Amino acid sequence: MLLSLLALFNAPTYHLWLAAVAITEFPLIFIGITFILILSVTITRRFKSIGTFLGIIALIIFSTPIARAYLIADNLEIEMDEAFKSSPVTSHNYKFNFWKLASREADLSSYQTLRYVKSQDADLTLDYYQSDSAGRRPCIIVIHGGSWSSGNSQQLPELNTRLAKLGYNVASVNYRKASKFKSPAPLEDVKNALSFLSKNADNLHIDTTSFILLGRSAGAQIALLEAYTLKNKGIKGVIDFYGPADMVWGYSVPANPRVMNSQRVMENYLGGTYKQVPESYKSSSPLNYVSKNSVPTLMIHGKNDVLVSYQHSIHLQKKLNDLGIPNYLLSLPWGTHGLDYTLNGPSGQLSTNAIEIFLKKLTTEQSAVRQQ
Known part of the structure; x- marks a missing residue:
């Protein structure tokens, strides 16, 4: 969950900046790892409640770049048409x-x-x-x-x-x-x-x-x-x-x-x-x-x-x-x-x-x- 926060906040060190690039641009990898960890907590029943809770929060945060990308993509062409005052690109x-x-x-x-x-x-x-x-x-x-x-x-x-x-x-x-x-x-x-x-x-x-x-x-x-x-x-x-x-x-x-x-x-x-x-x-x-x-x-x-x-x-x-x-x-x-x-x-x-x-x-x- 702490790593997932790099999708929301500035990285405080050089190596965490490198981690932030990986976390935000390869989100499926971290979503998959988090999902596996949630399953392992459920199976072993150790720290089940808190582990599952933290895992779900991390999953949501890791997914935010994807969700935001959908929203930006929907308006990208319209906004660029307005910015450059030209006809839409429809091809x-x-x-x-x-x-x-x-x-x-x-x-x-x-x-x-x-x-x-x-x-x-x-x-x-x-x-x-x-x-x-x-x-x-x-x-x-x-x-x-x-x-x-x-x-x-x-x-x-x-x-x-x-x-x-x-x-x-x-x-x-x-x-x-x-x-x-x-x-x-x-x-x-x-x-x-x-x-x-x-x-x-x-x-x-x-x-x-x-x-x-x-x-x-x-x-x-x-x-x-x-x-x-x-x-x-x-x-x-x-x-x-x-x-x-x-x-x-x-x-x-x-x-x-x-x-x-x-x-x-x-x-x-x-x-x-x-x-x-x-x-x-x-x-x-x-x-x-x-x-x-x-x-x-x-x-x-x-x-x-x-x-x-x-x-x-x-x-x-x-x-x-x-x-x-x-x-x-x-x-x-x-x-x-x-x-x-x-x-x-x-x-x-x-x-x-x-x-x-x-x-x-x-x-x-x-x-x-x-x-x-």
Whole structure:
């Protein structure tokens, strides 16, 4: 029962955060274990009353992500239609699927590893997943997380496979990492990757008028900043998975140090404390670059995120709303950092559906403009 509380409250330590990801995204496992424990108490008759009572409470709590996911899924498409002021997407049934919780991930698609920068400082590559559809297709540039200091292009490849099968090209990018390299090195790398993809668009079958940036955690900060600052008309939207949007505020309200020393992480990336390099914090905050010309934005964040506060997305959404930029925040009450670890979990299903709807709206609108 104590473990089940991680589906309701913030994890107090690093290892309990990892447990929270498992509990909320693989709920059937914990529901099954709890059910077996209830049966064992009933059979042995030891602590039968209290054991059964605690077990039933735990079962209910373990089930809450599933129940909440059903409720959110029922309204997801309607809310996104309203947020982006576009016609409904009717070609797919975007509902929560209980049976997916027990299914295995689909086999991964093959990809090409392409070098997009070779220099004395770095030899940088990207993983390119070719669309299953013929002709020039939109390209999604994926930027991995890892506190700006770890991770790589092969992080959580299941979504890349899913998107390629839906008809999108996907480029998952490696970039220079802290603490050896400081900001804005990763921004320069993603910009170079975008240039490489554009120059090789004929061979890679890329529609250069339709790039979408997608980032996770630290990668989301990079994706947002690139989307709001690059003067590239080909960038049509950005997808933000639990990213730090306000670096100044984030430094002043750090994560629980028993989970992660977030201030040290930011110092390694930005080159010092806020007092030492305040301009680095301001210039690395995507929030500061939102304008009336910013691209549509999809944010996905769990309210129980203990590494990057949910308030980052609230702050970003407010700025986007104030300036009239189409946006949607998929808010997941049970979700924590890394909520998309599996596409089949409650968070994974909802976030994947939201991404599919968002991409269809962007690419359908783009196609209509070209036809005109």
